[in-house]
Amino acid sequence: MPDPSTDRIATAPSRGIDEPVCRVEDLTVDFETADGLVRALRGVSLEIGRGEILALVGESGSGKTVLSSCLLGLPPASLKTTVGGSVVVAGVDMVNGSDADRRVARRQTIGAVFQDPLTSLDPMMRIGDQVAERGATRxxxxxxxxxxxxxxxGMRLRQWPHQLSGGLRQRVSIAAAITAGSSTPRRGPGVDTAQASAGDGVPALLIADEPTTALDVRVQAQIIALFARLRDEHGCSIVLVTHDLGVAAQIADRIAVMSAGELCEVGSTEQILRDPQHEYTKSLLAARIDINRMPVSITERSRVVAERRDDDALRLEGISKHYPKAGGRRGEIFTAVDDVSLTVPAGGSVALVGESGCGKSTLLRIAAGLTKADSGGVHVAPGSGRPQLVFQDAGSSLTPWFSIGQGIEERLRVQGVSRREAPDRARELLAQVGLDARAAGARPRALSGGQRQRAAIARALASDPRILLCDEPVSALDASHASRVLDLLDELRASLGIALLMVTHDLAVARRISDETAVMYGGRIIERSASEQLFAEPREDYTRQLIAASPSVY
Incomplete structure (x- = not known):
């Protein structure tokens, strides 16, 4: 097995910001919505030094993404949006400058990596064409x-985005971003060409919006190491937008904490993590799910319930799945799942962890009946019903033109609930997952990420399952929302006896939610044991690498 270095990266010595690559002054962004005026940014002022990594942290709706969009000169596009203040990057005002200057800056000076690579990559272009789009050679x-x-x-250059895993797509997005400035510089009237590139075709400023959210911990470590190298070897400045303080702790020189469109606190990484001054910062640290700090909670009661049960809710036996190798020679086969057997006890919880492409999601889809195995069998306990899936992106899994209540009612009617009784039953299910009756009339877009995930769980419960299959259910959520969703899953286990099979790349989540953890590598389960035992005394080198690579603030 490969053994990449997973050592934690020390932040660089504090750099002065006498000559900032970016200066934000009194930035305000307001926009009108159906519910009234939203003040997305409220007088934000900030400087980013040359060769500095600044982590921008905060919960959803805090203004992080709006601020990063303004750094790119792309504030929310609407006739009802009002932007004030200035954002100067390498001599170009990305808010008030000319369109020509801003285009040149985005091409030569600024690189961007977005959270969802599937939407940022062009599905009609091969990977090689997209990475080289700014003029880079092959x-x-x-x-x-x-x-x-x-x-x-070399093979990936010929592939299309849909042929790559989520983790690989994100790495491709980062590769495309760091080729900024690879083409012959074109001077705009306001562009400071002396600051345009950090050197060797690397952009002077890289905006990374949740770049590691969809990645497993070993790939996270690789990407963090890459960012550190861009900073140390090329002097590239990086704005790292993240809700994970553990990621920020590994690499950031400074951390800026945002809430409700304002900067609550800005300081060195050491100061923010060890001596936070603002109550909001303290709450973020307290809510974080950390592999080195497990809270005492309802999890313990759930585990007691699980220990009393010796029957299996779900049993997978000898599962194998093969695909033609994408981009390979004719007849080449890729083995996604290789003779895997796994059991989930009634009322129990099993976490399936491993890096992108190891076969976790394929195995989960086979368990759900969405993908057919080439060999082996899936056995569900009598009376358990069909296992229900809870997806990573609840926003995409919920029907956008249905209200939340309508989506649940549709599932209830399939189960034989009458049209008259369905609305009341839908509200009961929403209450069971901690949402009030008003959520029934809301469309998915009107809910926060955590609320959408709760609604998705309520819809899954409409089928009265004994087994929930969860595919990265909290990876895109803020720490506080993720904790509440995990608490909810624990409560469902304790109150309804529901069994969980959860796929996750976050080992802290696996340790927090599961009785047992199974580690997958290369399509096979290489280690499985009680979670506390596995994290305390892992047997396999690969498992130790995963644990060592997990971000922590402790």
């Missing part, structure tokens, strides 16, 4: 993919 594109930890980069 050799430079290949080197960028290799730098970002993409295996077989």
């Amino acid at each position: 050799a430079r594109a290949t080197a960028a993919l290799e730098d970002c930890g993409v295996p077989e980069p």
